[in-house]
Amino acid sequence: MGEKTRFRNHISIVIEQIGGFLLAALVTFFSTVVGEFEDFSNFSAASKDLRVYLLISLGIFLILLIVIFLDLRRWYKTYISIQGNTIVIEKETLNHKKNTIGIQNISNVNMERNLFERLIGTSKIKIDTNTLSTADQTDLKIVLKKDDAVRFQKHILMLMKDAKDQESEAEKETEIQFDIETSLEDMIKNGLFGMNLFSFLIILGGITMMITQIMTMMESGFGIGGVLKTLAQGIVLVAIFFSALWDILKNYIMYYGFKAARRKDTLYIQYGLLKKVSYQIPVDKIQAFKMNQTVIARIGHRYMAEIINVGMGDEQNEKSFLFPYCKMDQAKAYLEKLLPEFKESLNIETERQPASVWIVWLLPLTGFGIILGAATWIGCHLFEDYTSWIIAAAVLLTICVIWFMICSYKTKGIKMTDDTVILISGFMGRKYCFIKYGKIQYVELSQNFLASRYKIQKGKVYLLAGASENAQTIPYYRLKLTEGLKDRMLKRV
Secondary structure, eight states: OTTOOEEOOOTHHHHHHHHHHHHHHHHHHHHHHHHHOSOOSOTTTTHHHHHHHHHHHHHHHHHHHHHHHHHHHHHHTEEEEEETTEEEEEEESSSEEEEEEEGGGEEEEEEEEOHHHHHHTEEEEEEEESOSSOHHHHOEEEEEEHHHHHHHHHHHHHHHSOHHHHHHHHHHHTTOOOSEEOOHHHHHHHHHHTOOHHHHHHHHHHHHHHHHHHHHHHHHOOOHHHHHHHHHHHHHHHHHHHHHHHHHHHHHHTTTTOEEEEETTEEEEEEOSSSEEEEEEEGGGEEEEEEEEOHHHHHHTOEEEEEEETTOOSSTTOOEEEEEEEOHHHHHHHHHHHOGGGGGGGGOOOEEOOTTHHHHTHHHHHHHHHHHHHHHHHHHHHOGGGHHHHHHHHHHHHHHHHHHHHHHHHHOEEEEOSSEEEEEEOSSSEEEEEEEGGGEEEEEEEOOHHHHHTTEEEEEEEESSOTTTSEEEEEEEETTHHHHHHHHHHHTO
């Protein structure tokens, strides 16, 4: 880092933070105003309402100015520095606040660049720590010019390990020959098998509704009020449509150009088109290995893998993607190169939940039936004209609940080997989670009186990981396996 020991984030971080808020405020205001004025032909009659909305506009504008001022002030008064073996973040705002992160507590130092950052020449450093706390409390994001970000990352990595060894690793970093490099065909297949059917249905519904809106507007004429009202409603539909569309396209775009390599005890992973990420993950920080299947992937016998590691997972899109959807033989080949510690676990046949789970499920199913029956009876008496629709909806809902229970029974399971517990969750899709006993922080088990009678129980396994990954669900299993789980955890194999 040279002589620059105390510095600020690049000012572009302010634009990234408030950009979404500004856009949402403008869209909301526009939709509200247009919804109130369907007919602008008589401006004199609407002058009073227009004055009211002008005052509201002025108020919103002032609030936006205050938000921008506070964010700029927070940016200007926040300093980052490296002091010995610690990273210090000082916020000299209304209250002076200083956070100190010990180098020994850092688990990952990763770099990413979204499209905006690539256009202006900056990079984002994300520092994850060994903690179960939330990202705002313990993790750190630093936005710097690209060259400064590279130097900062290497400097922190050098502090994390022995200086001489880390320096040689940093010099070799640019010479890494990746063991796995996916093609465009691999990414197209990954997008296809990773498709969310629910998002696909939303897209179809959105297209249908937009066509209906356009046809309605054509029938009612092209008056200014009608056009603006349709446009306001269209904004909401378009937002929902593109949100669902992105959920489908992200598997094509997010993991484009995927590369991965294992060098000694470190995983190197790079991917991304609009947002490029580069991870360096110490293997000893990996808490678990996951293999996922969507409904389509389950039908096609394809698997996609992720890893759970210390510090990461606090954000929705912060995932350590390990390899794209592929068949089991290819998955084993990938694991042989990247995580041979888990390769043998793929050969294990897992056990389905015991049949007695259906008796245990009678308790919540009975409660659901009573509530649904009461709601249906009340609805039929209050809305007699819609009795047939209400009954049909109740029957459909009951069928859906029973269907999901059947899917749950056929999907979930568990298996305990000498060094790994394998947890399977999901309904129509399926998720495998492979956890070494030595990585388990603690286990929480529970059972109702029916489960106690039939000697089965369920629970959760807690890991040292991000908020979205630290708890992994244990499906119902036989009580006799509990002692085996305890013994293996104590041995820390």
